[in-house]
Amino acid sequence: MENLILEVNDLTTKYITRYDENIYAVDHVSLKVAEGKSLGIAGESGCGKSTLALSLMGYYFAPLHYTSGEIVIDRRTISGMDPDEVRKSILGREISYIPQAAMNALNPTRKIIDFIADVVQAHDMHANKKEIYERASGLFETLGLPVEVLQKYPVELSGGMKQRTVIAVSVILFPKVLIADEPSSALDVTSQKMVIKMLKQLLETGFISSLIFITHELPLLYNVTDDIMVMYAGQIVEKAKAKDAVFDPLHPYARGLMGSIIVPEEGLRDVKLTAIPGVPPNLKDPPSGCRFADRCRYVRPACTAAASIEFRELADGRAYRCIVPEGELREIYSKEAERYA
């Protein structure tokens, strides 16, 4: 039995707008991440990827509110805990989060070592400067960052270097789970590769026990993570091993996403990219039944008639949310492929 680091059961969180509308951006999400494993979350903009990341930390502030569900990190339930307690003992130590464009969060008037001192002292009041410096330089050395960076101001660093520094700062307390929300979307391809290598290194050397990686760049996800979950309109619609998710997706939406992959490889020019028509539904009042129904090519009357769509669990940790059984779905796809060829 693998050692589970993060376990989430039926987590639901909502945004309350100023007009008192409830928007369920994370709707009954369950996930499991084992020790040493990484999980990728994919989906288009507005599908709730970033909200899920925020919700996983167990630290909620308006307009985001916790509704129901359970978050367990290393056999410790953090959902429903007092927010102050979460901030003191969970954030940074158990779970750490790198937001989008994290490098812009660095205050230009402070040195990098000051940010690290801030994080360490927030959790351990008695830590002294010398200890912190030794700890930080040790970490920077292992991560391939020059130690001189510690005494520099953020403006003296390049974009890629800033991003890697932020990652180093966020793992200084050795959190069990690291959530990286589009850590490389603002970087060019060369710096992106360095960031990815660093994240993988963190996981391999055991600085962090598990990684949750959020992005809409599917080739990147495929190369970084072990499992991939596809999100649509606040729900998980597909869960599979990275290889299955990319080459053999079951849910029609996941299939549409995989059809939009562009990589510089032979044969790309012969493939026609498939675009998904339409826009995601407004979550203010989500459609009943399947949320993807009005954009789906294989839609049938039963899709919208059902009250909710069952999340079908298959062997090997696969699951997908569709009313059509696996065998029938595969038949549809293979028929379509034949017609295309």
Add this chain to the structure above:
Amino acid sequence: MPDERKIILSTRGLTKIFGFGRTKTLAVDRVDLDIYEGEVVSIVGESGSGKTTLAKMILGLLNPTDGEIFFQGKPRDIRSRKKKLEYWNNIQAIFQDPYSSYNQFQKIDAVLLDCIRMRGGRKLPKERKLEMMTEACSFVNLKFEELTNKYPFELSGGQMQRLMIARIFLLKPKILVADEPTSMIDACSRATILDFLMQLRDEIGMTVIFITHDIGLAYYVSDTVFIMERGKFVESGTADEVILNPKDFCTQRLISDVPKIHEEWDLSTVEFPS
């Protein structure tokens, strides 16, 4: 058979230097470029390699420090305002950031009406204008009735970029400069935008200059690829030649840095700069 095709735009020794004295930077360094009519040309490079500067000079938004640009065989003349507008009838652009491409005080109708006016449709009856605008919007899968009386900020990024393509549909330029048109929108809408762009090219037979840092994208859309590095072209050729069989070191690095799905992505070659 390059001789049979017509060159629509070419540059000779095009150079741009920013700043002076100690802060002098050479952004574009003596670039010679020939673009044939009806082809899709990609200019690929890392950030800071000078590809946007080159595009801005071709568009006539920046004055080159040195060198010449030939449009349809004749040296380009945009010294007067009138001649510049005439030139912009033939060459149009889609920029990277859809949010800053529009005048925020102008409604969507006005944006499209401007395009009709630029093509000499000022005196057309109102119904005909409406018809043209509706046609342009439906080409990119937008509903004109939903857009009238709206301001640009009320649209999403993908919708704005599609509206930009609707503009090009009305303007029917000979050359389109697309400067990273898909880098600000997410991977899922990217396919839609590219589809419309390529449909439009087939419809009005324009030449497209596609500027991007994503080498996969360049491979997908273009006939000819130019790789740019430090203001110079380091490699050029047909898309298959350059991407599948790269010769220059910069091209090889650009390709190896992009994650792929059928080949192993080699992370061991990464070196952290010290």
